[in-house]
Amino acid sequence: MSTENAKKNASYAAVDQNLDPSHQVVGIGSGTTIVYVVERLAQLDTERRLVCVPTSFQARELILSHRLHLGRVDEYVDIDIAFDGADEIDSDLNLIKGGGACMFLEKLVASCARKFIVVADHRKSSVALSRGVPLEVVSVAHKRVFLELERLGGRPRLRDAGDRKAGPVVTDHGNLVVDCEFGEIRPERVAELDVKIKALVGVVETGFFPGMAHKAYIGLEDGTVRVQKRRAAL
Numbered sequence: 001m002s003t004e005n006a007k008k009n010a011s012y013a014a015v016d017q018n019l020d021p022s023h024q025v026v027g028i029g030s031g032t033t034i035v036y037v038v039e040r041l042a043q044l045d046t047e048r049r050l051v052c053v054p055t056s057f058q059a060r061e062l063i064l065s066h067r068l069h070l071g072r073v074d075e076y077v078d079i080d081i082a083f084d085g086a087d088e089i090d091s092d093l094n095l096i097k098g099g100g101a102c103m104f105l106e107k108l109v110a111s112c113a114r115k116f117i118v119v120a121d122h123r124k125s126s127v128a129l130s131r132g133v134p135l136e137v138v139s140v141a142h143k144r145v146f147l148e149l150e151r152l153g154g155r156p157r158l159r160d161a162g163d164r165k166a167g168p169v170v171t172d173h174g175n176l177v178v179d180c181e182f183g184e185i186r187p188e189r190v191a192e193l194d195v196k197i198k199a200l201v202g203v204v205e206t207g208f209f210p211g212m213a214h215k216a217y218i219g220l221e222d223g224t225v226r227v228q229k230r231r232a233a234l
């Protein structure tokens with residue numbers, strides 16, 4: 001079973017089991033897995049009744065290419081359900097997001113949604129978060145933010161655009177992305193660390209999504225899908 005099939009199985013199951021006939025406004029995340037969510041929504045929403053709210057330039061293009069209705073998060077602050085991918089999911093359903101530098105709008109849309117559903121393949125699942133957390137940082141503040149992150153025990157690094165551009169990655173909002181490693185973060189520590197980082201002047205948003213997801217649909221190598229629920233929701 002390929003990783004693409006695992007992403008597709010998770011996405012189709014997530015839509016089929018959570019989209020309700022009463023839903024009118026749907027948040028659309030970013031990345032490679034969400035592509036299958038939009039594909040499934042387009043198959044089911046034959047009358048084009050749904051309004052889809054994107055979390056990035058990529059998501060906007062995806063919605064338009066499937067001829068779904070496009071909305072903006074400043075028009076639709078009440079979102080019935082949002083779907084999104086993740087870079088890492090811990091045992092308490094805390095997430096790290098922002099591999100594609102879209103975490104600010106993704107977090108805004110998720111926070112507007114009554115139900116937030118995550119779709120991912122098996123590589124994203126872990127007991128504790130351990131990959132670097134992406135942070136959106138205002139350019140002029142990044143050196144100061146680096147110092148403060150080191151004081152918090154982090155190892156920050158500016159995300160470079162590689163051979164696509166000379167210099168750093170710039171977000172859809174014109175800010176920089178700092179990836180900061182903290183080693184393994186126990187699930188009960190994620191929210192507290194998120195608050196400390198968010199409090200630094202110049203940090204627009206973090207890629208931690210603590211306690212926000214209601215369920216995660218994880219596509220496994222054998223073709224099945226594991227559904228992980230938030231402990232309080234079990």
Ligand SMILES: O=C[C@H](O)[C@H](O)[C@H](O)COP(=O)(O)O
Nearest residue numbers: 031032033085098099100102
């Ligand atoms: O900024 C990007 C997002 O947080 C993505 O949702 C995340 O990186 C997961 O992407 P993918 O589905 O490609 O693994």
